[in-house]
Amino acid sequence: MMEGCHAWPEEWAERYRQLGCWRGETFGEMLRQHAAAHGDRVAIVSGDRRISYAELDASADRLAAGFRNLGLRPRDRVIVQLPNIPQFFEVIFALFRLGALPVFSLPAHRKSEIVYLCEFAEAAAYIIPDIDMGFDYRELADQVREAAPGLRQVIVAGDAGKYVALDDLYAELVDDIDGPRPEDIAFFQLSGGTTGLPKLIPRTHDDYIYSLRMSAEICALNEHSVYLAVLPVAHNYPLSSPGTLGTLYAGGKVVLARGASPDIAFPLIAQEGVTITAVVPPLVLIWLDAAASRRCDLSPLRVLQAGGAKLSAEAAKRVRNVMGCTLQQVYGMAEGLVNYTRLDDPEDIVVNTQGRPMSPYDEIRLVDDDDREVEPGGTGHLLTRGPYTIRGYYKAEKHNAKAFTADGFYRTGDLARLTPSGYLVIEGRAKDQINRGGDKVAAEEVENHLLAHPGVHDAAVVAMPDEFLGERTCAFVIPYPSSPLTAAELKAFLRERGLAAYKIPDRVEFTDSFPKTGVGKVSKKTLRELIVNKRNELADPSK
Template sequence: MLEGSTPWPAEVARRYRTAGLWRGETLGALLRTVAAEHGESTALVHGDRRISYLELDGRADRMAAGFTRYGITSGDRVVVQLPNVPEFVAVCFALFRLGAIPVFALTAHRSQEIGHLCRITGAVAYVLPGVHRGFDHRVLARQVRSGAPTLRVLFSLSGQGGDVIDLSAVDAEPREFAEPDPSDAAFFLLSGGTTALPKVIPRTHDDYTCQVRAASSVLGMSTSDVYLAVLPLEFNFTWGCPGVIGTLVSGGTVVLADAPTADDCFAMIVREQVTVTSLVPSIAQLWLEAAEWSDADLSSLRVVQIGGAKLQRSVAERITPVLGCELQQVFGMAEGLLTLTRLGDPTDVVLGTQGRPLSEEDEIRIVGPDDRDVAAGEVGELLTRGPYTLRGYYRATEHNAIAFTEDGYYRSGDLVRLTADGDLVVEGRIKDVVIRGGDKISAAEVEGHLLGYPGVLRAAVIGVPDDFLGERTCAYLVVTGEHPSLHDLKGALRDRGLADYKLPDRVEFVDELPVTPLGKVDKKALVLLADQGRPTVAKQKG
């Protein structure tokens, strides 16, 4: 077990193995098995590139051997920050084969997040895109390396020579590597950001193969399925619910989208006869609007999964009539638990709930503030444990003492209830997070950066309802002197290394922030104030 990780109790692990949920297989071996079975079938499509199972398997082998030339060995952590390209998949499977551990990072992450990930995981290498959407990640990488003592090697999709190695050079004759322990960490996902910087989630070979096989079964995935990866591959939703890994396990084809725009994705659906995809509500709305005037034939689609944020019923009701496919609502977390509506569920279940847990071994409790179970149908906090839900964040002993119960339940921070038929309905959340278009933004993190701006005395960040994104971020500021413009604030936060999706959408200035009787900022009062749009408050919207 990797130092800093929390194992499942031995008797629980035995139960999962006896039940056949944990099969003792590694992700690297999984690709080997499906490549032997599906050979020349197409595994990945990206633009004009078509990569067979055998080609992907061979590239993973050569890249695994190539990484060792740069000193990367079993157990090493490697930050992987790549867009939706075949290299992402090849790099991850190469590292799985080698026994090294990918640390997933979004392409939107900047120095704050990447530096944090390198330091907390002790990463020895960083795989980056080069220049992506106008941003030079090679400059960022050198900046991060200066403050991360373990970081030695930089790899890029477009190497610059010298200290940045082109990924195409990571190549050597294949060699045998010892199989990693299936119960050990295979890769690291990131928490949604309920604290200033994301916590690191170790996903093991055992638990993730359990998840993807179960999710593939629920969705009825087969060799005839073509999965369109619209959302970033670094998302658990895209990577394994069933996503990329589940499609490969099933012998299907994964099509990688560079952007979620309807024009591009509709063209790919038609060309590749896509059958399944996963969206967040904001993208689903864009697709629905585009489909009203598009003449693209989307009849190959059989299922669209929607998750990541609250799906309004009015939007859910349009999916099947407009896109001509089944809707599957998904509620999940990188930490583990997935609940899904099932194909063929009654209409009210599909439109109004987030379905049932993925596995029969998923355990959930719904509790009140006293940690006692609430009555049936009442709203409370969701606690969960199971065969693919973590038992502790990586190197986070103090936080784990708060985030988990003594008997191993994960405190999700989500407010939920169960219907009479046992379907989950998500009602809200306890945590101080804004969910903007599926991206989770820590209010505390943004507030901390705002307080670094000259003249800002106090800051409070809240989410305000938005028909398109679900929520937008609104920053309330108490300042001295002239009010800064929203443009200047965003520029300053970018300069501090904050990702673009975390920048405030709106800023309002007040003389004082409202407080609760306990002296804490009263964010409920701020939400009401934002809704009222009082004319006495200076507003700047972006």
């Protein structure tokens, strides 16, 4: 294990091998085997371009040779900031084959995040598009190189300008490359925390490929499966749950979309025969509204996954009737643990839970603030350990002491309860819980009640500081344009639903949209900042 990374204790590693979890596979070998077995089968579709498994394998070889000629070596860290384009897969498989380590950055990241990643990871190279969605990444690279002079290379997919063109790197592989071992780090993902700069999550070939195998099995993927990637593919959810890599592991076809709107996604579902796709809860609401009001052929779609945040029960109930497919709830994290509702689960489980662990060897603990296990059916802090959950962040000893228990359980930061049948119900983030004068308000619960109102399109509840109670609740609400609402009407509606008085939002703010994170989740951090700023302006008599 490379310096700064935490390996599984040897007895646990051996146990996972004996159980058949870790089979000694690497990503480079995985692609090679598919290319040999069914090379002519289409692996990736992007616009008019269709890439077979054999072509993807050959591109990975030639690009690995080019990276090596450029001076990249095993264990070199490479920041990869590419959108949903075929070069993303050619790049990462080339790096996998070489043994260099991708650090997955999201397209929305800017100077602050990229400079931090370059310096913290001691990156050797930074791979970007030229211009994407109107943003010039080469100008960003200028700023990054000035602030992080240790960065050796900038590689550009497209017009490289003064930098290295990705297209110029493909070279003939004149001799074999000694690839990585299965137990080696394959890449780094970024933590999804809402405060501070992201932490680096080291994933090995062994543990991540196991997660792909289990995900593909639970999601019933095979060579006929067609996965539509509408979310940024560098994010863990569309990468592996089962995502693009899970689909490639199963020998299926990945269709890349350059956006997630119904105008883009719905025609692709019809044209490419998409069988499965993954979205976040705000997109579920948009897609439901679009599918109900348009004539779209969504018949190929068998599974709509909802993850990244908790989907309200009210929205979940509509999916089968409106979209004509099975809803699969997905709850997981880049650090490891992934839960799915199963495709044959009864409706009440699919609607009201976030699934159960995908591996029989995932371990779950629910504990109180003092790390004592809660009573059965009680809500507690979710801790987990297993064959694909990391044992520590990269170069973060101080944080690891808080984020992991002495016996290797990861503290997810989520509040959850466990049903008698072993399914998790996520009650929100521990820090998303509002402490209103000692009364704890779970934001997710209030949001679900708000979404039951026929005039509410979406809702997000956050804490706002209060001198008397410590915190009060603020509900941000997106109403349907045809349904004018008032705060008084919504509060009365919540009372009629039997919600406790202390859970009724102290303030309601109506808005046209929510700020989003890089992967499309609602940014509650930004909403909290918005309400604080607004209240400060109102309190200032000079404004």
